[in-house]
Amino acid sequence: FVGVCFDQIYNQAAKFRYMFGGKARTPMVIRMSMGAGMNAGPQHSQTVYPMLTAVPGLKVAVPSTPADAKGLLTTAIRDDDPVVFLEHKALYARKGDVPEGNYAIPFGEASLVREGSDATVVAIARMRIFAERALDSLAEDGITCDLIDPRTTSPLDDELILESVANTGRLVIVDESPPRCSIAADIAGQVAQNGFEHLKAPIVQITAPHAPPPFARELERAYVPSPGRIESEIRALIAGR
Structure with a gap:
C-alpha cells in the first residue's frame, strides 16, 4: 500500500532536510513487506525498492538474513x-x-558472502538465497564466484x-524486480561506466x-528467477555462450 502514501514519502519526508537547509530531521523508519513466492497476488508481491531507491533523501535497506535484519534495523x-x-515475505x-x-550494520556496506574467481x-x-544454491551446484564443477x-x-x-x-x-546481477529501471540496471550501468576495462564479457x-507478479502458483514460479536459471546463465556466461 505504499502507493497510497507515496506523496508523504516522496514529496515530504524525503525532502525535509534539503528544504530546510539541513536544520530539519526526519528520523522515521517505514517497514514494508514485499516480494513474490507466497501467492499474494500482483499488489502484494511487488518489489518496490527500485522506485524508492530512485528518491533522493530516502535510505533503503533490503536484508536477506536474520542477522542483517537486526543490524540494519538498528542502524x-x-x-x-x-x-x-x-x-521479503518469503x-x-x-x-x-x-x-x-x-549490533548495527552501517548503511552502504555490502556483504561479501563468498569469494571466487x-x-x-x-x-x-x-535472490541471495537462490544465488547461494546455484553457486553450491556450480562449485561441484570447480566454478567459483x-x-x-x-x-x-x-x-x-x-x-x-x-573491486570484485x-x-x-564478469558480472551477474540477480534481482527479483522487473528489468526496466531496476537495481540490476543501475548496477550494470555503474559498472559499465566505471569498470568497463575489467569486463571480459557482457554484463x-x-x-x-x-510484468506484474502473477497470482497462480505455477506462473509465479516461472516469474521469479530460480536457482536453476541462475546456475544456467552463469554457466553460459563463463563458457562464452
Whole structure:
C-alpha cells in the first residue's frame, strides 16, 4: 500500500532536510513487506525498492538474513533521515544466528558472502538465497564466484562491486524486480561506466519479466528467477555462450 502514501514519502519526508537547509530531521523508519513466492497476488508481491531507491533523501535497506535484519534495523532506528526497511515475505520464516546485544550494520556496506574467481554475482534480498544454491551446484564443477549481497540499495556499496569485478572480469546481477529501471540496471550501468576495462564479457542481468507478479502458483514460479536459471546463465556466461 505504499502507493497510497507515496506523496508523504516522496514529496515530504524525503525532502525535509534539503528544504530546510539541513536544520530539519526526519528520523522515521517505514517497514514494508514485499516480494513474490507466497501467492499474494500482483499488489502484494511487488518489489518496490527500485522506485524508492530512485528518491533522493530516502535510505533503503533490503536484508536477506536474520542477522542483517537486526543490524540494519538498528542502524535505521538511529538514523536521522527517513529509512524504508523492506522485508521479503518469503524470508520471514528463515532462521539463522543473530548477534546478541548492541549490533548495527552501517548503511552502504555490502556483504561479501563468498569469494571466487570466475564471476561476480550481486544478489538482492531473497535472490541471495537462490544465488547461494546455484553457486553450491556450480562449485561441484570447480566454478567459483564472488557473491555480494548489497544489503542497502541507497546508499549502494558500488566500491565493493567494482573491486570484485576488477578481480573476476564478469558480472551477474540477480534481482527479483522487473528489468526496466531496476537495481540490476543501475548496477550494470555503474559498472559499465566505471569498470568497463575489467569486463571480459557482457554484463548479465537476471530479473523477473516486465510484468506484474502473477497470482497462480505455477506462473509465479516461472516469474521469479530460480536457482536453476541462475546456475544456467552463469554457466553460459563463463563458457562464452
